[in-house]
Amino acid sequence: MIVDRQGRRFRNLRVSLTAACNYACTYCVPNGKRLVAAQDELSADAMARGVAYLIEAAGIERLRITGGEPLVSTRLEPFLRQVSQLGLDDISLTTNGQLLERKLPLLVECGIRRLNVSLDTLDADAFRSIARGGDLATVLAGMKAAREAGMKIKVNMVPLRGQNLDQVLPLLEYCLERGFELRFIELMRMGHLARDPNAFNQQFVGLPELLELIGTRHQYVQASAPVDATAMRYAIPGAGHFGVIANESVPFCRTCSRLRLSSTGWLHGCLSSSNRHFVGDLLDKPRHQALPALQRLLVKALGDKQDLAFSGGVTVMKIIGG
Numbered sequence: 001m002i003v004d005r006q007g008r009r010f011r012n013l014r015v016s017l018t019a020a021c022n023y024a025c026t027y028c029v030p031n032g033k034r035l036v037a038a039q040d041e042l043s044a045d046a047m048a049r050g051v052a053y054l055i056e057a058a059g060i061e062r063l064r065i066t067g068g069e070p071l072v073s074t075r076l077e078p079f080l081r082q083v084s085q086l087g088l089d090d091i092s093l094t095t096n097g098q099l100l101e102r103k104l105p106l107l108v109e110c111g112i113r114r115l116n117v118s119l120d121t122l123d124a125d126a127f128r129s130i131a132r133g134g135d136l137a138t139v140l141a142g143m144k145a146a147r148e149a150g151m152k153i154k155v156n157m158v159p160l161r162g163q164n165l166d167q168v169l170p171l172l173e174y175c176l177e178r179g180f181e182l183r184f185i186e187l188m189r190m191g192h193l194a195r196d197p198n199a200f201n202q203q204f205v206g207l208p209e210l211l212e213l214i215g216t217r218h219q220y221v222q223a224s225a226p227v228d229a230t231a232m233r234y235a236i237p238g239a240g241h242f243g244v245i246a247n248e249s250v251p252f253c254r255t256c257s258r259l260r261l262s263s264t265g266w267l268h269g270c271l272s273s274s275n276r277h278f279v280g281d282l283l284d285k286p287r288h289q290a291l292p293a294l295q296r297l298l299v300k301a302l303g304d305k306q307d308l309a310f311s312g313g314v315t316v317m318k319i320i321g322g
Contacts, residue, residue: 001059002295004302010058010269011228011257015047016066018073018263023096023133025120027158027203030192032132035068041263044075046283048082050261053283055086057294058259062090064116068263071099080110092116094156098134100142108149116183117143118156121167122174130163143180153180154243158187159205168213176240183231184210185245190271207232207249214242228257253306259298269301277301 003009020037021028029035042050054060063083070076070093083091092114093107100117107115119139120130127136146153155175159165168184175182186206187193193200211234214220220242223235230252231243253272260268265280277297282290 002057002298002302004305006254006307008254008256008302008305010054010060010259010298010302012062012064012259013051013054013058013060014064014066014258014260015051016068016260016263017047017070017075017079018068020072021068021096022072022098023069023131025131026129026163027160027187027193028191034133037068037073038264040265040280041075042265042280042283044078044082046265046280047075047261047263048079048086050265050279050283051083052086053287053290053294054259054261054298055088056287057291058298060259061088063088063092065091065093067094069096069098071095071103076103077106080106080112084110090114094118096131096134097139097142100139101145104142104145104149107146107151113150114152114154115146116154116156119143119171120157120160121164122170123164123167126164126167130160143178147178147180155180155182156185157182158185159210160187160203161205162203165205165213168210169217172214172218172242175242176236179240181241181243183243183245186247186249188247188271204248207244207246210244228252228255230256230258251306251308253308256305259301267297267301269304270306272306273304275300275304 001009018037018041019035021035024032024034051063091112093112094116097117121127124136143153157171159168172182187200187204189200218236220234220236223233223241225231225233231245232250233241233243235241262268265278266276267279268276277300279294279297282293
């Protein structure tokens with residue numbers, strides 16, 4: 001087992017199936033140009049083999065499939081069918097929901113039971129302004145179909161001053177009524193926001209302000225969460241739960257157990273580090289050759305984690321998954 005001096009190890013793996021996305025959200029790609037698939041993205045077989053090797057080398061227990069937008073990838077079906085046979089405790093998927101209804105039969109068949117759906121507003125005009133792609137009604141229909149199929153759904157919202165702060169309460173109530181758990185994600189100093197602190201500060205909305213706003217309409221109490229959870233979790237008695245991923249306000253670096261594998265074969269141990277470690281060339285090697293080399297890279301990736309708090313990163317979040 002690979003463990004650092006703070007007792008952290010990699011338990012949760014996030015695999016970016018593709019860098020491509022059918023949105024161009026303002027906080028992710030400020031120039032409005034949609035991200036496309038990289039020319040050197042791994043095959044579905046290689047990515048699935050990478051997951052299998054990481055389970056053995058690092059003790060990975062949970063897998064989340066991300067992007068870009070994973071549902072646009074032609075590798076989705078073969079990858080899902082392979083990793084669903086690896087005996088993981090949990091496989092979930094993060095999506096913007098635009099293709100959710102269309103892909104739902106495949107997800108159900110492959111045993112996906114948990115979804116994170118990125119949704120920043122219930123206002124159709126604001127949706128188009130922020131996402132710069134897609135259609136709100138299609139996303140909501142996909143979420144409804146997924147709920148009816150028995151999926152457990154979390155909704156991810158990034159509150160942005162001047163763009164969707166007026167949607168905090170409407171979206172919370174929408175989720176409570178349908179049994180979805182809303183997660184407010186504090187804006188992160190990633191990509192262009194790491195290079196432009198003024199743009200970050202103008203848009204950032206933190207945990208205290210969010211709780212004050214929610215408190216104007218709902219009583220809430222803090223709820224328990226796993227030790228390595230990223231979210232501060234709260235219960236609204238008789239109604240449901242919500243969470244705040246308070247990366248800036250209440251850093252969770254001390255207990256982070258996340259490892260990311262990009263679609264092009266790079267391991268990222270920390271979003272706040274520019275370090276990355278190439279494993280793509282190991283995935284064609286037999287197990288007895290690949291595992292020792294992979295474990296050496298995992299030691300380096302674990303060493304990239306911040307001791308106390310996230311300090312920003314120039315990597316575009318969508319390229320390596322949320």
